[in-house]
Amino acid sequence: xxxxxxxxxxxxxxxxxxxxxxxxxxxxxxxYRVGLPALWVAHCHCSMCRRAQGxxxxxxxxxxxxxxxxxxxxxxxxxxxxSPEATRRFCDQCGTPLFFESxxxxxxxxxxxxxxxxxxxxxxTPQAHVYWSDCVPWSAVHDDxxxxx
Ligand SMILES: [Zn+2]
Ligand SMILES: [Zn+2]
Numbered sequence: 001x002x003x004x005x006x007x008x009x010x011x012x013x014x015x016x017x018x019x020x021x022x023x024x025x026x027x028x029x030x031x032y033r034v035g036l037p038a039l040w041v042a043h044c045h046c047s048m049c050r051r052a053q054g055x056x057x058x059x060x061x062x063x064x065x066x067x068x069x070x071x072x073x074x075x076x077x078x079x080x081x082x083s084p085e086a087t088r089r090f091c092d093q094c095g096t097p098l099f100f101e102s103x104x105x106x107x108x109x110x111x112x113x114x115x116x117x118x119x120x121x122x123x124x125t126p127q128a129h130v131y132w133s134d135c136v137p138w139s140a141v142h143d144d145x146x147x148x149x
Contacts, residue, residue, distance in 0.1 A: 018036050018123070019035065020035050020036055021033070021034055021036060021117045022071065022116075023098075023111065023115040023116040023117055025090075025091035025094050026091075027093050027096070029076040029091055029093045029094070030074070030076050030096070031070070031071040031072055032069065032071055032099075032111070033068075034111060034116070035063060035064070035067030036063075036120070038063060038124055039063060039064065039108065040128075041059070041061040041127055042059070042060060042061075042127060042129065042130050043057045043058070043059050043126055043141075044057060044060055044130050044131055045130065045131045045133075045134045045136070045139065045149075046130075046134050047134050048082055048083070048086075049131075050134075050136065052080075052082065052097055053097045056136055056139035057139055057141075058112060059112070059113040059114065060110045060112060060113065061110070061111055061113050062109070062111075063108065063109055064108065064109075065107050065108060065109050066107075068109040068111070076092050077090075077091065077092075078090055078091070078092040085103040086101065086102040087100070088100050096112075096115060097115075098112055098115050099112075113126075127145065127146075128146045128148055129145055129148065130148050130149050132147040135147075
């Protein structure tokens with residue numbers, strides 16, 4: 001389409017935000033698509049995320065379950081019931097943690113931001129730290145986001 005300059009809005013307006021994006025585990029055996037915008041983006045400092053993912057904290061984003069789809073085969077997607085109400089899913093080939101679902105957040109899928117298409121992930125801005133009371137001393141966090149939980 002050949003649109004004259006200036007017809008698409010204020011000068012300097014960026015590209016429209018993505019309305020969907022794809023992601024995958026590190027080996028590519030598990031792939032997914034999500035609808036955007038995300039419901040929320042947050043850094044989780046809970047002890048279960050820390051242990052399951054081998055990181056001081058984990059950055060998650062939430063999507064409505066009906067805006068989440070697996071792409072291709074789910075043969076390598078494994079589940080771990082990490083608490084009576086929660087299930088964590090990961091790739092059985094490379095171990096990448098991918099998804100979290102819980103009866104505490106019905107109708108939502110929580111997805112690791114690190115598994116999302118990096119160009120899109122860069123446009124999703126975390127809004128808070130959660131389970132902040134579980135934050136470990138070796139987790140270097142220097143920002144002004146709200147710290148809850
Ligand atoms: Zn994998
Ligand atoms: Zn957590």
